[in-house]
Amino acid sequence: MAKEYRTIRNDVALPYQWALGKTWVGFFDGLKEEKIRGTKCAGCGKVYVPARSFCPECYTDMTEWVDVKPEGKIISWTLVKAKYYGQVRTPPYVIALIKLDGADCGFIHFVDGFDVSDVRQLKRKLKTGTKVKAVWRSEKKSDIHDISHFALIG
Amino acid sequence: MSKEEYRIVKGQVMVPYELALGRTWSTFYDCLKEEKIMGKKCGKCSRVLVPPRSFCPRCFEDMDEWVEVSQEGIIETWVYVNMPFFAQELKIPFISAQIRLDGSDTGFTHQIAGIDLSDFDKLREIVKLGGRVKAVWSKEKKGNILDIAYFEPVK
Amino acid sequence: MGKAIAIIGTGQTRHGRRSDVCYPDLVREAVTAALEDAGITLKDVDGVVLGTMPSMMEGVSSTHFYFAEAMGSIGKPVMKVETCGSTGQSIAHCGFYWVASGMADIVLVVGSEKMSEGDGQATMTTVFDPFFQRTFAAGAPGVFTMQSMEWMYRFKIPEEKGRDAAALISVSNHDNAMDNPYAHIRTRVTMDDVKNARVITYPVRLLDVCPASDGACAVIFATREKAKKICKKPAWIKGLGFRGEEFFYGESDKSIWMSATEAAKEAYRHAGIRNPLKELDVAEVYNPFTYQEMIFYECFGFCPRGEAPDYVLKGTFMKDGKLPCCPSGGTLCTNPIGATGLVRLAEAALQVTGKAGERQVEGARLALSHAMGGVDQFNAVTIVGSKL
Numbered sequence: 247m248a249k250e251y252r253t254i255r256n257d258v259a260l261p262y263q264w265a266l267g268k269t270w271v272g273f274f275d276g277l278k279e280e281k282i283r284g285t286k287c288a289g290c291g292k293v294y295v296p297a298r299s300f301c302p303e304c305y306t307d308m309t310e311w312v313d314v315k316p317e318g319k320i321i322s323w324t325l326v327k328a329k330y331y332g333q334v335r336t337p338p339y340v341i342a343l344i345k346l347d348g349a350d351c352g353f354i355h356f357v358d359g360f361d362v363s364d365v366r367q368l369k370r371k372l373k374t375g376t377k378v379k380a381v382w383r384s385e386k387k388s389d390i391h392d393i394s395h396f397a398l399i400g
Numbered sequence: 401m402s403k404e405e406y407r408i409v410k411g412q413v414m415v416p417y418e419l420a421l422g423r424t425w426s427t428f429y430d431c432l433k434e435e436k437i438m439g440k441k442c443g444k445c446s447r448v449l450v451p452p453r454s455f456c457p458r459c460f461e462d463m464d465e466w467v468e469v470s471q472e473g474i475i476e477t478w479v480y481v482n483m484p485f486f487a488q489e490l491k492i493p494f495i496s497a498q499i500r501l502d503g504s505d506t507g508f509t510h511q512i513a514g515i516d517l518s519d520f521d522k523l524r525e526i527v528k529l530g531g532r533v534k535a536v537w538s539k540e541k542k543g544n545i546l547d548i549a550y551f552e553p554v555k
Numbered sequence: 556m557g558k559a560i561a562i563i564g565t566g567q568t569r570h571g572r573r574s575d576v577c578y579p580d581l582v583r584e585a586v587t588a589a590l591e592d593a594g595i596t597l598k599d600v601d602g603v604v605l606g607t608m609p610s611m612m613e614g615v616s617s618t619h620f621y622f623a624e625a626m627g628s629i630g631k632p633v634m635k636v637e638t639c640g641s642t643g644q645s646i647a648h649c650g651f652y653w654v655a656s657g658m659a660d661i662v663l664v665v666g667s668e669k670m671s672e673g674d675g676q677a678t679m680t681t682v683f684d685p686f687f688q689r690t691f692a693a694g695a696p697g698v699f700t701m702q703s704m705e706w707m708y709r710f711k712i713p714e715e716k717g718r719d720a721a722a723l724i725s726v727s728n729h730d731n732a733m734d735n736p737y738a739h740i741r742t743r744v745t746m747d748d749v750k751n752a753r754v755i756t757y758p759v760r761l762l763d764v765c766p767a768s769d770g771a772c773a774v775i776f777a778t779r780e781k782a783k784k785i786c787k788k789p790a791w792i793k794g795l796g797f798r799g800e801e802f803f804y805g806e807s808d809k810s811i812w813m814s815a816t817e818a819a820k821e822a823y824r825h826a827g828i829r830n831p832l833k834e835l836d837v838a839e840v841y842n843p844f845t846y847q848e849m850i851f852y853e854c855f856g857f858c859p860r861g862e863a864p865d866y867v868l869k870g871t872f873m874k875d876g877k878l879p880c881c882p883s884g885g886t887l888c889t890n891p892i893g894a895t896g897l898v899r900l901a902e903a904a905l906q907v908t909g910k911a912g913e914r915q916v917e918g919a920r921l922a923l924s925h926a927m928g929g930v931d932q933f934n935a936v937t938i939v940g941s942k943l
Contacts, residue, residue: 252420252421252426252429252543253418253419253420253421254418254419254421254543254544254685254686255416255417255418255419256416256417256418256419256685257414257415257416257417258414258415258416258417258487258611258681259412259413259414259415259487260412260413260415260486260487260611260614260673260674260677260678261410261411261412261486261673261674262410262411262412262413262613262614262672262673262674263408263409263410263411263671263672263673264408264409264410264411264577264578264613264614264672265406265407265408265573265574265575265576265577265578265669265671265672266407266408266409266577267575267576267577267580268575268576269577270577271407298624299577299580299583300580300583300624300625302623302624302629303629305583305597305627331414331415331416332413332414389409406574406575408574411614413611413614417685419685419686421686425686449803449806451686451687451803453803457801457802457803457806458801476705476805477701477702477704477705477708478701478704479693479696479697479700479701479704479756479757480756480757481693481696481697481756482754482756483693483696483755483756485674485676485677485680485693485694486674486676486677487677487680489689489690490690490691494691496691496692496693496697496701497691497701498701498705498804498805506803506805506806507804507805507806508805509687509688509691509804509805510691511690511691520754520757529704529705529708530708544686544690545686545687545690546690
């Protein structure tokens with residue numbers, strides 16, 4: 247019976263070349279200058295971060311750029327302990343959904359700057375509404391990790 | 401629009417898989433180790449399929465009867481592959497072919513080699529549709545389809 | 556045929572290498588164009604069907620999630636269909652069935668691909684099973700060439716005749732694409748250019764094969780009542796057919812190709828077509844490979860088996876011939892895989908409604924569209940007409 251459970255390993259590696267388009271190029275170039283930029287819809291007035299080329303609700307082009315504050319409040323968070331293939335960071339680490347001041351939607355990133363492995367400490371420090379601010383990576387590459395993480399304010 | 405707006409981000413996605421062979425295909429590979437090519441015969445339509453299947457795709461019934469097929473057969477069709485693409489397993493140039501082994505009722509996918517593959521015009525004199533080929537075994541068996549190293553044209 | 560369903564609008568992107576936009580924006584370009592053509596807004600859309608190649612193609616898993624905003628599907632029901640090359644037709648059939656079920660009045664169908672962002676051949680290689688066939692795969696060229704060789708051998712077609720006919724098909728499609736502002740490849744070629752081009756998988760050469768394109772297409776289906784109310788020139792769905800074959804290549808005869816033959820037969824039955832060569836005005840056949848295109852002509856009953864090269868060389872399928880094939884330039888000049896089958900339908904609809912601009916075939920009233928998917932595994936046909 248053991249013989250019937252044979253498996254073979256097969257790894258698939260595929261290369262990609264993703265086009266960013268004008269709006270996302272604008273967003274990532276903003277990160278280079280330590281600015282977090284969103285776009286504002288002329289119709290409903292909502293500001294989306296990262297910037298979008300069109301409003302998801304109104305389906306119209308969004309051309310007005312808005313610099314939102316590189317700080318805001320935690321909407322929700324979680325401590326990642328599980329490992330999976332191709333993970334960008336080694337667990338444990340915290341990811342959070344953050345409402346930046348001036349934006350009308352949540353923005354995902356890491357929360358760091360203290361010992362995140364202790365869950366009890368995390369639960370005390372991180373709540374909905376906890377204030378955080380962006381900490382920049384010194385080397386800028388025009389990608390999402392130009393923001394290294396968000397740190398607690400106060 | 402400026403050239404900057406045409407920016408491309410490069411990335412790679414690596415996805416690992418671990419695939420179950422199941423009873424029928426495990427047995428097929430075990431038999432390749434012993435230099436036997438096994439097919440299965442359908443109790444209803446009597447077709448012999450190689451590689452063997454656990455069920456007949458046309459009758460949708462379990463296939464239980466193992467049949468050893470010949471190591472020789474006819475070239476149903478072939479193609480000379482001399483173009484590279486990412487993560488290709490075989491080295492180019494190679495010949496991919498459909499071979500109808502004697503005693504079976506399907507085309508069996510494998511490669512034709514054992515001849516000089518560098519001169520396409522010369523090899524076309526040797527490799528022809530309807531021509532006969534025979535299996536050449538790999539010395540080292542790894543439990544995959546290349547335990548049959550290739551099929552060689554029979555003179 | 557069941558209920559009468561119409562196409563009330565179509566939209567396409569400029570196909571080609573679209574590094575100027577991110578993938579979602581490409582999808583939106585087609586959707587916006589279709590909405591404009593139909594004269595409706597997203598509010599009028601009751602459901603959305605999306606089709607693309609599987610995740611590996613562009614490296615973003617689940618395009619139905621990725622394009623939620625771009626295809627205007629927020630707050631709406633969505634269906635996703637993936638059948639590789641035949642995706643465009645599968646999603647069209649899905650849209651048709653949805654409206655025909657009575658559960659939606661207007662359905663938006665979207666197909667897209669951004670082939671410049673991934674590795675097409677490597678992705679298509681994963682369609683083969685990893686145990687037996689994948690090792691020997693040489694992508695689409697490998698399979699289609701083997702099929703074409705088998706067909707020429709079976710019907711004793713001399714190599715030179717096959718070569719000439721395939722070259723003429725290439726010349727004809729490239730010429731036709733010059734009149735199509737959406738087409739990817741828009742350059743004229745000569746018979747000599749085709750016959751001397753770089754070998755891909757002998758005898759198939761560079762100008763015998765399609766490009767890898769970025770592009771999207773959207774088509775809007777509506778009930779008879781809605782169509783009569785809001786559309787000046789609806790294109791009515793007259794027939795559809797779809798068949799699939801076994802997975803393992805080598806099991807069935809690809810020179811006779813049951814799935815292509817039966818899919819067409821079923822569509823003809825619905826449409827009441829007995830003599831396709833005579834009754835069809837246009838055929839937008841899925842044609843990424845010139846040699847293989849001739850096998851489709853035979854399967855669709857345009858000519859007897861083994862005689863397609865003769866009919867081709869007579870000019871039967873050129874724009875001024877008895878049955879113009881691919882006046883758009885076909886898949887041979889434009890191939891964003893997830894959209895391709897839908898582009899064939901959109902082009903057929905444009906033809907029968909007189910909206911095909913420079914590539915219009917005079918007086919076209921009944922047109923066939925088609926696409927093939929997988930390793931010669933699925934075939935789908937949709938026939939549209941100007942009359943109910």
